Amino acid sequence: MNRTEPMNRMKPMDRTKPTDRPDRPSLEDERMTVVELPPRAPESGLTADDVLERVRAYAATLPARAPEVERQGRIPADLLDGLRATGLLRAALPPALGGVELTAPQLTRAVDLLAEGDASVGWCAAVALNASLAVVSLPAEVFAELFPDPDLITATVLPPLGRSAAHDGGYLLSGRWPSASGITHADRVLAGFLTPDGAPRVAVLNAADVRVLDTWHTTGLRGTGSHDFEVTDLFVPDRHTFTPPAAGAPQPLHLRADNLALKMAGVPLGIARSALSCARELLTARGPALPRPSAPAELAHAEALIGAADAYVYTTLDRAWAAQAAGRAPERGTAALARQYAHRACREAVQHLYDLVGAAAVYTERTPLDRCLRDVVTAGRHVASAERILDAVGELRLGGDPSSPHL
Missing domain, CATH: 2.40.110.10 (Butyryl-CoA Dehydrogenase, subunit A, domain 2)
Structure with a gap:
């Protein structure tokens, strides 16, 4: 528009x-x-x-x-x-x-x-x-x-x-x-x-x-x-x-603005798991008639991408929560980096699964793969997960003080 x-x-x-x-x-x-x-x-x-x-x-x-x-x-x-x-x-x-x-x-x-x-x-x-x-x-x-x-x-x-x-x-x-x-x-x-x-x-x-x-x-x-x-x-x-609450302000732990922002990392992880489950079912139903000999390895590669993103996100969240509960400030930018990685890795995994399944992926009433791909791409356009997060975290790690509210 x-x-x-x-x-x-x-x-x-x-x-x-x-x-x-x-x-x-x-x-x-x-x-x-x-x-x-x-x-x-x-x-x-x-x-x-x-x-x-x-x-x-x-x-x-x-x-x-x-x-x-x-x-x-x-x-x-x-x-x-x-x-x-x-x-x-x-x-x-x-x-x-x-x-x-x-x-x-x-x-x-x-x-x-x-x-x-x-x-x-x-x-x-x-x-x-x-x-x-x-x-x-x-x-x-x-x-x-x-x-x-x-x-x-x-x-x-x-x-x-x-x-x-x-x-x-x-x-x-x-x-x-x-x-x-x-x-x-x-x-x-x-x-x-x-x-x-x-x-x-x-x-x-x-x-x-x-x-x-x-x-x-x-x-x-x-x-x-x-x-x-x-x-x-x-x-x-x-x-x-x-007045909008500032990230890191002395608020009750469950109500901190920066903690409430962390939950968005769950969206790409859930989408990617849905795509993985669908692709596995479709390939299993084909039996030995797989689209190509490398299909099992490619499916496993997608699962590894999703698993790595899952581990990164939840390990980071657990550590940040434990630090705050102990009265310490978690490292700034780490959770944002994990969230952005989840979007990138899950988008790659879903695209990989879409390509692996072949023409079956385009039938939206039979498989969620097409919808999963479109959803994960759209979700990754949100400002809290977009590529610019990498710029902000990189600047932070090099001694800068980026103003992004999403770190």
Whole structure:
């Protein structure tokens, strides 16, 4: 799409499709009905292991639905209900807010499991967990006002792309934000903006108050519905905004912004495992009639690429988490390097498997290989995993101080 095209020519999304919830009140209306919200407890006896087991069982149902998710360009309502039921959406919240507090390696593994079932579901779940960023900076009573249900789904675009004018204890917010993953099914939206004096802040919006633009026509991750959205002179009370938390700030371990960013490494790992499983099944079904004599060795090579990426990511995450739990700062840039490597190695593995299987890979209703390749390529375009991460980490290792927030 031509980014200079006037906004009034953009096609708005129909937010009244069955997967949406019509007639949702505005946040201001919700505020008027709130008197007092007591601390919310997690489900009785629910542990991190319980959440991971529920995620594993739920993820096993996703491959059969993945073609549907891609065709619709969004996650169907019943799959969203199933995702909520796993407890994952509350897994980064403290227990007082209904959370379970999975570690960064556990959150990454959960995203990994979901992405193996369907990359779009895994991606949207990872983005939805960013609602925990609001816990760091908002007073507890304001967070409870905005998130009365710990399983609400959040879309997030944190760069300060919006502009604002001061107005009656808050801001009149205007702007357009790109690639808001999950915006078609979100309950809340975190949108970065600049205050009138140029300071970056994040607004918590009701998703029903934003205008969704039909822009997400992509190679992969089609089911994420990562459309652009816009608002014009939308009033946002100051208490519904916060300063973006800085990486490494003295926050509770489960709520550190840099820890929440780590989970995205699970997406390429899950995609690649799905591709590997499919290729193995297809080649096994052929028996001795393999496409070429080297096929077994080539399959093993792809498995080695994925295994190396898995070991790199989770060893790095475990060490970083242990260091932080002991009060030490983990080495800066290491987790970002592992994440970027996972995207590169898994993309190579999936492309290798696609080529190995041959013509069978192009039949999208028979095999997920084509979708896996498109999904892993698209996922790797995200700024937190793109090739520029190598530049930033290399500069850091040579004594520089890169400003990248993704290290």
